Amino acid sequence: MDLKAVLDNIFLNDIFVTWIPVLATIMIMSFLYRDNPLYKIGENIFIGVSLGYGWILSWEYIIHPFFIMPVNDMFVEFHFWDITNILWFLLALTMFFRFSRKKAWVANYYFGFMFGYMAGYYIPIAIQNILRQSTDLMKPMNQGSFFESSKWIVIIFGTFAALMYFFFSKPHKGVLGKVARVGIVVMMIFFGAAFGSTVMGRVSLFIDRALLLVDFPMQSLVCTVAIIIYLIIYFKFFKKEEKIADDESFV
Amino acid sequence: MKKILEKLKKIDRRIIYLVVFLSIIIPILPGFDFLIFPVAPTKETKAIFDEIEILNEGDAVFIDWAFDPSSKAELLPMFEAFFKHCMKKKVKVFIYYATINGINLGKESVKKITATEEFSWCREGIHYINMEYVPIAADIRIFNMDVDFKGTYKKEGKIFEGVETLRDIDYMIGLSGSAYHFTHVDMQIRFNYKFGIAVTGVMGPDFVPYLQTGQLTGMANGLRGAAEYERLVSDKYEKNYYGSATKGMSSLTFSHLVIFGFVIVGNIVYYMDKRKRG
Numbered sequence: 001m002d003l004k005a006v007l008d009n010i011f012l013n014d015i016f017v018t019w020i021p022v023l024a025t026i027m028i029m030s031f032l033y034r035d036n037p038l039y040k041i042g043e044n045i046f047i048g049v050s051l052g053y054g055w056i057l058s059w060e061y062i063i064h065p066f067f068i069m070p071v072n073d074m075f076v077e078f079h080f081w082d083i084t085n086i087l088w089f090l091l092a093l094t095m096f097f098r099f100s101r102k103k104a105w106v107a108n109y110y111f112g113f114m115f116g117y118m119a120g121y122y123i124p125i126a127i128q129n130i131l132r133q134s135t136d137l138m139k140p141m142n143q144g145s146f147f148e149s150s151k152w153i154v155i156i157f158g159t160f161a162a163l164m165y166f167f168f169s170k171p172h173k174g175v176l177g178k179v180a181r182v183g184i185v186v187m188m189i190f191f192g193a194a195f196g197s198t199v200m201g202r203v204s205l206f207i208d209r210a211l212l213l214v215d216f217p218m219q220s221l222v223c224t225v226a227i228i229i230y231l232i233i234y235f236k237f238f239k240k241e242e243k244i245a246d247d248e249s250f251v
Numbered sequence: 252m253k254k255i256l257e258k259l260k261k262i263d264r265r266i267i268y269l270v271v272f273l274s275i276i277i278p279i280l281p282g283f284d285f286l287i288f289p290v291a292p293t294k295e296t297k298a299i300f301d302e303i304e305i306l307n308e309g310d311a312v313f314i315d316w317a318f319d320p321s322s323k324a325e326l327l328p329m330f331e332a333f334f335k336h337c338m339k340k341k342v343k344v345f346i347y348y349a350t351i352n353g354i355n356l357g358k359e360s361v362k363k364i365t366a367t368e369e370f371s372w373c374r375e376g377i378h379y380i381n382m383e384y385v386p387i388a389a390d391i392r393i394f395n396m397d398v399d400f401k402g403t404y405k406k407e408g409k410i411f412e413g414v415e416t417l418r419d420i421d422y423m424i425g426l427s428g429s430a431y432h433f434t435h436v437d438m439q440i441r442f443n444y445k446f447g448i449a450v451t452g453v454m455g456p457d458f459v460p461y462l463q464t465g466q467l468t469g470m471a472n473g474l475r476g477a478a479e480y481e482r483l484v485s486d487k488y489e490k491n492y493y494g495s496a497t498k499g500m501s502s503l504t505f506s507h508l509v510i511f512g513f514v515i516v517g518n519i520v521y522y523m524d525k526r527k528r529g
Contacts, residue, residue, distance in 0.1 A: 032265065032268045033265060053352070054351070054352065057351040057352065057354065057355075058351060061351050061354060061383065061384040062351065062384070065383075122434075122437070125437040125438060125440065125441060126437060128437070128440045128441065129436070129437045129440060129466075132440055132464055132466065133460065133464055136463065136464040136465075190456065193456045194453070194456050194457075197452040197453055197454075197455045197456055197472070197473065198452065198453045199452075199507075199510065200452040200473055200474070200475070200503065200507070201325060201451050201452035201453045201473055203275070203502075203503055203506050203507070203510075204324045204325045204451075204452065204473060204474040204499065204503065205324045205325075206275055207275055207279075207324060207474065207499040207502045207503060207506075208323060208324030208495075208499075209324075210275050210276050210279060210502065211279060211495060211498065211499065213276070214276070214279050214280060214281075
């Protein structure tokens with residue numbers, strides 16, 4: 001039996017793939033009660049696994065297909081343009097000079113190339129995008145219903161008012177002050193919408209975990225009870241500390 | 252009244268967590284199926300659905316998968332519903348990954364769908380293809396209209412018949428939890444492809460201006476967008492198809508009601524306390 005088969009048998013069997021996700025979820029959620037060693041273990045496992053997984057994937061999907069394979073092909077059949085593989089590799093290696101204080105400037109060649117390339121590529125497109133957005137506002141206002149027309153007034157006046165809030169060359173008094181005040185309201189509406197969406201996103205993340213717990217009820221129940229017992233024992237007998245003020249506990 | 256006010260002021264945050272936890276977990280427990288209700292689709296989500304509906308058998312759809320397991324909760328249900336819809340319409344699906352952490356998640360999801368009896372006829376290389384990974388900063392090269400997919404990805408399959416470059420793609424959808432797809436929106440001006448997007452709730456408001464100009468044909472926003480898409484697929488093809496997004500919507504609704512409740516109570520307590528202090 002080869003090593004891969006042994007590892008697959010250990011990590012891909014039914015017991016492992018059902019108990020570990022449930023246990024890890026509840027370990028991390030135990031932080032909601034209070035910081036504890038079990039949460040720390042879960043946190044460190046998560047970081048370790050993420051990094052290890054990232055390294056393996058980087059090798060498999062980046063280094064191997066984009067560097068090792070093309071260089072290997074060079075030795076089979078050489079084309080003049082294959083030299084670029086080596087040039088890109090050398091350019092990437094300049095990043096390692098960041099570790100040296102005296103030679104850190106060498107890495108600027110990489111950054112210089114990247115910034116130049118990206119700026120050259122994106123600036124014309126970004127300008128096209130601004131023009132596209134602007135031309136869409138320059139439509140006749142009497143099209144469609146009153147609601148459709150009023151939408152454009154809100155967009156144009158709202159944008160203007162929000163910009164006026166950041167106009168500091170004159171004191172925010174009189175008409176300018178009132179317009180800037182409307183600008184704040186416009187921005188607050190956007191921030192409110194963004195915050196509402198963020199809350200929805202965060203709750204969605206928990207729903208995903210909740211669906212997992214519901215899918216494996218026995219495992220969830222056993223892990224929850226075990227972790228509750230652990231928390232009781234830990235905070236009762238091992239970790240005795242003064243009650244933390246509510247506003248300090250989650251900083 | 253004074254006592255209640257004092258108690259509410261000093262309510263332990265763990266009680267709030269517990270109430271939110273219960274509001275999420277109870278609607279998805281077995282036996283509480285009556286709490287699952289399909290949501291009404293918005294015109295933005297319906298626009299994506301309609302774009303796929305007008306395609307013919309054999310047309311090509313490009314899925315730009317730019318999310319990893321951290322955004323799985325919101326975007327995976329959308330991908331599943333979208334992929335199933337494409338397969339039902341018998342359009343060719345090209346899946347490209349812009350983030351390495353999402354590759355295995357994507358492949359597993361496709362494998363799971365095609366393992367079901369309904370989609371057991373789907374074959375990789377004929378009906379869909381995983382086109383692997385291209386680094387996120389370098390993937391703009393795929394928007395070069397003259398780059399041959401088959402040559403770039405060194406993939407073989409009948410699916411490439413009639414589809415060589417981006418010119419032959421009839422619709423493109425991006426799934427991401429970051430600002431990554433702004434690039435695609437900008438590029439759309441130059442190359443004029445049809446582009447829709449499914450994003451996490453956090454990113455949703457940032458993409459709205461592109462809907463008004465028509466740069467985006469449609470947008471599915473977060474878990475709700477996915478639930479809407481599931482509803483559209485359900486109404487058209489598969490009665491009572493409830494994916495994980497539709498299941499999650501009842502939890503989302505009840506948890507939001509609880510959060511609203513806490514916000515309102517918190518504000519009432521705050522103002523009453525302020526008035527008491529003078």
